[in-house]
Amino acid sequence: MEWLVKFFKGSDYLVPALDIGTSSLKLVQSERKGNSYKVKVFGKKEYREQVFAGVEVIDEFELIDTIKELYRELSIKDKEVIIHVPLSACFYSVISIPSSKNPEEAVIDYMKSIINPEEFSLVNIDYKVLPVSIEKGNVDIAIAAIRKDFLESRVKLLKEAGLTPVVIDVEPAAINNQFYLNNPEKTVSPVCLVDIGASFTKVIVSFGGYPYITRNVEIGGQAINEQLQKEFMLSSQDVELLKRGETIKDLTYDEAFGVIKKVLRKIATEIMWTIDNFKDRFNLEVESIYLYGGSAKLKGIVDFLGELSGLEVGRGNPLGFSGIFGNEEFAVASGLSIRYKGDENAKV
Numbered sequence: 094m095e096w097l098v099k100f101f102k103g104s105d106y107l108v109p110a111l112d113i114g115t116s117s118l119k120l121v122q123s124e125r126k127g128n129s130y131k132v133k134v135f136g137k138k139e140y141r142e143q144v145f146a147g148v149e150v151i152d153e154f155e156l157i158d159t160i161k162e163l164y165r166e167l168s169i170k171d172k173e174v175i176i177h178v179p180l181s182a183c184f185y186s187v188i189s190i191p192s193s194k195n196p197e198e199a200v201i202d203y204m205k206s207i208i209n210p211e212e213f214s215l216v217n218i219d220y221k222v223l224p225v226s227i228e229k230g231n232v233d234i235a236i237a238a239i240r241k242d243f244l245e246s247r248v249k250l251l252k253e254a255g256l257t258p259v260v261i262d263v264e265p266a267a268i269n270n271q272f273y274l275n276n277p278e279k280t281v282s283p284v285c286l287v288d289i290g291a292s293f294t295k296v297i298v299s300f301g302g303y304p305y306i307t308r309n310v311e312i313g314g315q316a317i318n319e320q321l322q323k324e325f326m327l328s329s330q331d332v333e334l335l336k337r338g339e340t341i342k343d344l345t346y347d348e349a350f351g352v353i354k355k356v357l358r359k360i361a362t363e364i365m366w367t368i369d370n371f372k373d374r375f376n377l378e379v380e381s382i383y384l385y386g387g388s389a390k391l392k393g394i395v396d397f398l399g400e401l402s403g404l405e406v407g408r409g410n411p412l413g414f415s416g417i418f419g420n421e422e423f424a425v426a427s428g429l430s431i432r433y434k435g436d437e438n439a440k441v
Contacts, residue, residue, distance in 0.1 A: 107133075108259060110175040110429030111160070112267075113247075114422075115145040116291035116315070116387075118163050121412070121426040122171075130274065130431055132415035135423060138163040145292065148182045148243075153250060160254040174251065175260040175429045177267050180295045180309040184216075184238040185265045187223070187305045189231045189375075196222050196234055204238065216240055225301035227375045235303060237263045260432045265297050267428030269304040272383065274431060275413045283379045285368055286409070287360075288424050289386035291315050294360050298371040298379060305375065308367040310360060314388040317356045324352045338392055350393050357394065361401040368402075383409040385424035 112119040121135040144156045190199045200220045205213065216238045226233040244261065251258055268286050273279065280302045288295040294310040321332045331341045338346045368379045382404050384394065389408050399406040410418050411427035 107430060107432075108171050108173040108175060109134075109169055110426050110432070111256075112423075112426040112429065113156070113176065114290060114425075115148075115293070116140060117422075118159055119423050119426040120163055120167060120169075121423055121430040122169070123415070123427075123430040125431070130414055132412055132417060132430075134167050134169070135412065135417075135420070135426070136163060136167045137422065138166070147292070148179060150246075150250065153253070156250065157254045160251075160256070172256055173259045174256045175262070175432050176247065176251065176258050177262045177264050177425055177429055178239050178243065178247070179293070180264040180307055181293050181311075182240070182243050183263050185236070185263055185304065185307050187233055187235050187303070189226065189228055189233050192230060192232050194232075196220065196232065200234060200236055203236065208238070215242070217244065223301075223303050225303065227300065227305075227377065233303075233305075237266075239263070260429075262429055262432060264295060264425060265304040265307045267425045268295065268297055268385065269299050269302075269428065270431060271411050271424055271428035272299065272409065273302050274428070275410055283371065283375075283377050285364065285379050285382045285404075286424075287364055287382055287384050287386075287389075289313055289360065289384065289388035291387065294363065294386070296364050296367040298367060300375075300377065306367055306371040308363060308370075310363045312356060312359055312363075314386070317353055317388060317391075320352050320356055321349060325349070336391060346392060353391065353393075354397060357397055358401065361398055364398075365402060368404075379404065381405040381407070383407055385409045385411065385421045387422045389421040390419075 109122040296308040298306040
């Protein structure tokens, strides 16, 4: 009877949002009543085998099977789905132009300045004129570009899993939108959102409700695992237990954190580079950092990154809008879950 519910509720009915990560799947389906949202169901499932090499899917069968298993476990019958394009597979930027200039022409000129003519026809380009602008007298425009072959392959894969994508968002927008859903009062000053995933760390500086600067860093939780395995000769299972705070082979978490810091320093360097880039471009200071992703749960990470950056650092709460706290790895799925088919008024 799910179709009947959608028929009567119209755009208030929100379909499941699926975050296809490099180490696991995360799913959130929300409910909307007026301007408020509540989580209807959420869940996560790890892959049994390696599915991704970078952004490339190397085991479609495992990915499709894991999607089907997660849907069965959560008792989801809906075949429509909302997905995202990871930052590692798309381009996102904000340009600022004089209000007298034509936005579409400005976008085309900008993209042609960074993409060669041969590649221009291979990407889908979309843009949105933002209702906010940092510099008076200018117009700020968010631009997203995605390779057509990536979109085609992702849609094909989901159809093989029995699903039909009805909204495809970009990752920076999803992370950004869940932040402002949970922190609507934070629009007045810039914030830095950092999602430390398994393979990549996504750094986003947002202002006024929109992502402005993004950076994709090829370092994530897996790099931490590999460093610990190499340093202490541990199995992958032992590393996961150690990261949760358990003592493994007389090795305490506090001792292991000395090794974890080596990876975090590299991530911190990229975070500060992104923040400095935002300041150079827009002459605004970022004062706070919010952490997401599985590695945001690491004990000591908040204090350590706070010391390195000199900024206020805290963990984000992707599902906090529904009174569910923790679950930092659900940032993307949470942001996707408030989108809907025909959602022309979405932030990005």
